[in-house]
Amino acid sequence: MGRTANGRRPSFEEAAPPEEAKRLYEQVAAGFRRHGTHVETGVFAAHMHVELLNDGPVTFVLDSRGLS
Numbered sequence: 001m002g003r004t005a006n007g008r009r010p011s012f013e014e015a016a017p018p019e020e021a022k023r024l025y026e027q028v029a030a031g032f033r034r035h036g037t038h039v040e041t042g043v044f045a046a047h048m049h050v051e052l053l054n055d056g057p058v059t060f061v062l063d064s065r066g067l068s
Contacts, residue, residue: 018045 002010015021022044032039042048 021045 002012004010029039029041
């Protein structure tokens, strides 16, 4: 959970503690796999270099209005 209401970088102050977050991360990946979705994961909480090729009509709108 990253709050994006202030500044350019998200704040993760309200995120789960690392142990709980790792468990949730693994549960979500396992859930997608159970439903037949190919999932690749890295090492949890490791610094990773990620490349992205945006090839599709997908847009994400981040709107923090009304969130406190």
